[in-house]
Amino acid sequence: MSLLTSVDTRLSRVDDFSALFDAALHEFLANRPDVAPELAAELREMVRAGGKRMRPRFAWEGWRAAGGGGDEDVVVRALVALELLQCCALVHDDVMDRSTVRRGRPTVHEVFMMRHRRSRWAGSARQYGDSAAVLVGDLALAWADDALVTAGLSGAALQRAWVPWQAMRVEMMAGQHLDLLGVARREESLEQALRVAALKTAAYTVERPLHLGAALADAGPDVVACLREFGRDVGVAFQLRDDLxxxxxxxxxxxxxxxxxxxxxxxxxxxxxxxxxxxxxxxAVLRRALAGPVNDALVERVCGLLVEIGAVDAVEEHIDVLVTSGLAALDRTALDPEAKRELVKLAGKATVRKA
Amino acid sequence: MSLLTSVDTRLSRVDDFSALFDAALHEFLANRPDVAPELAAELREMVRAGGKRMRPRFAWEGWRAAGGGGDEDVVVRALVALELLQCCALVHDDVMDRSTVRRGRPTVHEVFMMRHRRSRWAGSARQYGDSAAVLVGDLALAWADDALVTAGLSGAALQRAWVPWQAMRVEMMAGQHLDLLGVARREESLEQALRVAALKTAAYTVERPLHLGAALADAGPDVVACLREFGRDVGVAFQLRDDLxxxxxxxxxxxxxxxxxxxxxxxxxxxxxxxxxxxxxxxAVLRRALAGPVNDALVERVCGLLVEIGAVDAVEEHIDVLVTSGLAALDRTALDPEAKRELVKLAGKATVRKA
Structure with missing residues (x-):
């Protein structure tokens, strides 16, 4: 069944990616077997609660920039994998960080913990909540791979796509582990912080999605290299903006x-x-803030210090340098002009000064 | 590179599956990129520490029983996925069950927790250990899918294999969740216990591996149905033996x-x-044991009761019935006779009275 049957055909233009993508996402979720209903229900809720679909969007523009070979519907179906992988990352990260709210609702482990408490079940509610959330994340990871493998790609396209996909999954996990290690080791080096940004944000959110899109379009090595360079630079700049x-x-x-x-x-x-x-x-003040606990007065003091020391200006400057070099990479190869314009816009949106 | 280059060619006979399989497993592990070295090191240790390779073995005999079409080396490489999926299940289950020992060594979360303590890192050692173990399990799940997708199967064979593979992963997760729920809800029904056995052991350990093997051999629906029926019955019998x-x-x-x-x-x-x-x-005695804590005297009392009540005889009888019906399923279709003999042997090994 074409995705176009489920969305207004007016929306089937390449620039109406969101509608196409959401249709593919819901089609995928609707067709899952009902083997693990409680786990699947939480995952579905989480997907529906939203997110900016940034990764599928970058992949889509990467595919278009590289010439957009292949069936559009199939490509959109394949990109559902990116959103599900993100759900795995969020659910498991939330357990690790003991977060209680995500996308405006209780985190998955909180939902299961509260159910345990309300039902007065035996054993530890927290342990049950965490365990169920680990399983929901596992399900998201399995479904992500299912989405890519069963999208309807040719055998060759699937093998091409699997190269960035394989790298992306392990980079996401490595980034999360480095993040945990950074907190544990009270890491203070800029090099290490940039390494986490390169793995967790640049690779996982921008570079590899672009790479995946380019691979689906069967792009040549030049196009892949330029898109990846753009993604690395813009991705790190995006993380620096997020730090601010x-x-x-x-x-x-x-x-x-x-x-x-x-x-x-x-x-x-x-x-x-x-x-x-x-x-x-x-x-000493900065270290006190990092060690916590942090109150409003300390936050205000740290904000003042970061400006005073010149750290904010230095980060702003680094963002500028990265965005400039990232955009320059796009000019070094032939790309679809419309998609290129979109990539420039996305880079701006992700990195521009907000205030 | 053929797997045969790394094992003695004398061993390349179909009945020397273990050597072929271990060569493929080590080849896969040796070729992983070094992006997440600490996580990968623990996973490699765990794989090396062993396990009975039951799932790959059932899949292999399923493939042979169905005629064994395709390249033997490629099939063995694909079955590496089953062992890695089992590593994911074990690492995550151990976190959920707070187990401290697995395959004769500390569980993965214990290893990371002890490293945190020894290094006097910041924050909770237990939380760090659990988090790192969740990531190791995630990596195992991602690698499992990588093993199947990159084994060298044709596009058509990969799509065939993905049907049981997709089912198997979610059945494994559903079984684990039902197991957690059973403890939380102080579940006492036989039906529920058999449902967990059907998902966690029968489907995940025997039925789906056989189904996967048959799919790789492009078996017809009759062969698939008979192998699955055998797997379901023998799998539940295997769990009942394990209960005893x-x-x-x-x-x-x-x-x-x-x-x-x-x-x-x-x-x-x-x-x-x-x-x-x-x-x-x-x-009341049985419920006291289930609620815990349990001492040696209570164990002895429960053992006596289980015999006295006739529960042990009833379970033994049920095992007999299941093995008989499972073996009968093998006779209802044409299978490779050598593989069929192996399946009968494996069924015996997994279910026979040990004392």
């Missing part, structure tokens, strides 16, 4: 509160950069 | 200690059957 928002807050209504990263003790590049420039007294 | 061993112990030197399942509060078919036949007084 994580401390100074997002002015948009739905955004992050001021000081959120500080409250979570995140070892960001911003903090590493600040530590490397700080005098002993200022460094 | 879990209470009465395994006489083999390396086996399970007496009362292990009782100490873990497992809701087995054996206990459900006993509860359904017990008088009020006996039922």
């Amino acid at each position: 928002i994580g401390v100074f807050g997002d002015p948009a209504v739905t955004g992050k509160p001021v000081g959120e990263d500080l409250r979570e003790g995140k070892r960001t590049a911003l903090m590493a950069l600040a530590l490397s420039r700080a005098t002993n007294g200022s460094a | 061993i879990g209470v009465f112990g395994d006489p083999a030197v390396t086996g399970k200690p007496v009362g292990e399942d009782l100490r873990e509060g497992k809701r087995t078919a054996l206990m459900a059957l006993a509860l359904s036949r017990a008088t009020n007084g006996s039922a």
